[in-house]
Amino acid sequence: xxxxxxxxxxxxxxxxHITDNINPDILAAHAGYSTWHFCRVFQWGTGYSVMAxxxxxxLAFAAHELSSGKRILDISMExxxxxxxxxxxxxxxxxxxSPGTYRLHAHCDRPFPPSLPGTYKYLIGGIIMEPRFVTxxxxxLAGFAIKTTSTxxxxxxxxxxxxxDYMSGGMMEKxxxxxxxxxxxxxxxxxxxxxxxxxxxxxxxxxxxxxxxIPGEYHVCEVPPATYAVFSSPPSDAPNFVAxxxxxxxxxxxxxFPKSGYEYAPDCNDFELYDDRSMxxxxxxxxxxxxxxxxxx
Numbered sequence: 001x002x003x004x005x006x007x008x009x010x011x012x013x014x015x016x017h018i019t020d021n022i023n024p025d026i027l028a029a030h031a032g033y034s035t036w037h038f039c040r041v042f043q044w045g046t047g048y049s050v051m052a053x054x055x056x057x058x059l060a061f062a063a064h065e066l067s068s069g070k071r072i073l074d075i076s077m078e079x080x081x082x083x084x085x086x087x088x089x090x091x092x093x094x095x096x097x098s099p100g101t102y103r104l105h106a107h108c109d110r111p112f113p114p115s116l117p118g119t120y121k122y123l124i125g126g127i128i129m130e131p132r133f134v135t136x137x138x139x140x141l142a143g144f145a146i147k148t149t150s151t152x153x154x155x156x157x158x159x160x161x162x163x164x165d166y167m168s169g170g171m172m173e174k175x176x177x178x179x180x181x182x183x184x185x186x187x188x189x190x191x192x193x194x195x196x197x198x199x200x201x202x203x204x205x206x207x208x209x210x211x212x213x214i215p216g217e218y219h220v221c222e223v224p225p226a227t228y229a230v231f232s233s234p235p236s237d238a239p240n241f242v243a244x245x246x247x248x249x250x251x252x253x254x255x256x257f258p259k260s261g262y263e264y265a266p267d268c269n270d271f272e273l274y275d276d277r278s279m280x281x282x283x284x285x286x287x288x289x290x291x292x293x294x295x296x297x
Contacts, residue, residue: 002258003041003045003253003255003257003258004045006031006032006258007031007041007042007045007046008113008115009031010027010030010031010042011046011113011114012113013027013030014027014053014054014057014113015057015061015111015112015113018057018058018061018079019061019078019079019080022054023051024038024039024050024051027042027050033263034263034266034295034296036263036264036265036266036267037257037263037264037295038050039193040253040264041253041257041264043150044249044250044253045253047150047156048150049149049150049193049198051198052149052150052198055090056094057111058079058080058081059079059090059091059094059095060108060111061079061110061111062075062076062078062079062087062091062099063091063095063099063102063108064108064109064110064111065078065079066099066102066103067103067108072084072087072088072099072100072103075087075099076088076099087099129231129232129248129251129252129256131229131230131231131256131290132229132230133227133228133229133230133292134227134228134230134289135225135226135227135228136225136226136227136228137225138222138223138224138225139187139207139222139223140207140208140210140220140221140222141187141189141203141205141206141207141208141220141221141222141223142175142178142180142181142205142206142208142214142218142219142220143175143187143203143204143205143206143218143219144162144166144171144175144203144204144205144218144219145201145202145203145204145219145221146158146159146162146201146202147199147200147201147202148199148200148202149193149197149198149199149200150193150198150200155200155202158202159188159202160242162202162204163188163204166204175205175206175218176206178215178218179212180208180209180212180213180214181206181207181208181209182206182207182208182209182210183206183207184206185206185207185273185274185275186204186205186206186273186274186278187203187204187205187206187207187223187271187272187273187274188202188203188204188271188272188274189202189203189205189221189223189269189270189271190202190269190270190271191203191221191269192267192269201221203219203221205219205221208220223268223269223271224267224268224269226265226268226269226291227265227291227292227293228289228290228291228292229252229256229260229262229289229290229292230287230288230289230290231248231251231252231256231287231288231290232248232285232286232287232288233245233247233248233284233285233286233287233288234247234248234285235282235283235284235285236283236284236285237281237282237283237284238281238282238284241278241284241286244284244286245272245286245288248286248288249288252288252290260292261294261295262292262293262294262295263292263293263295264290264291264292265291265292265293266293268291269291270288270289270290270291271288271289272286272287272288272289273286273287273288273289274286275287
């Protein structure tokens, strides 16, 4: 069973057990993955973190139940919300109105699991990508950071906007003029998601010289040591560079991982590395570093 089939099966499983106690550990075991690897694959396959998706499905089922005449409090408890107010806040965030208003003016049919595409089209020119493997010590960075979330694809908007601000707003020039820089290659690093809020930190930074004083205006962080599978995006012109990188990410999670014998290393961070090959207008290349460990048999 390939990744898309596995995820489709998980989406159906979630709907079948929507009122049960569902958590990433249970779903990962059902998929046959480690929890950490499953959460990464699920996010890339659906665009949502696991529990954000489960919460949204519960809200969709709850909206269907509103037309049944059940008390709103009973519906909220059935779908895993501990308080009426908590349910109402979540419902309003998702539907844009209170459960009472929705009941007055709208209804929906019983939800069916979304159908994931059977195949993915990648902007990688049909290339079968084989990574190189490197083991790196910790990487100490200084730069700028934002908080974002993968819910509803929010990160696909905020991170490109962050890069645009970085390159056009003077931050890039200021950072690269500092004397604490060890290398001028730029890192785009995703740090671990907060399981409660779904937020994660994204950092644009450069390697700093160890022991040097860093002005307080910069964000300082450290990427832990890891073994990485390193993929290079296909050479691209400037207008198609972002699409080529995204196509490479899709290839990694939907094609390479399922057949590789590796899984995403827990408590590590993936990152994109932009060096001199990323600078020209033609033939732009970005390296994507994925922390990996051998899958346990």
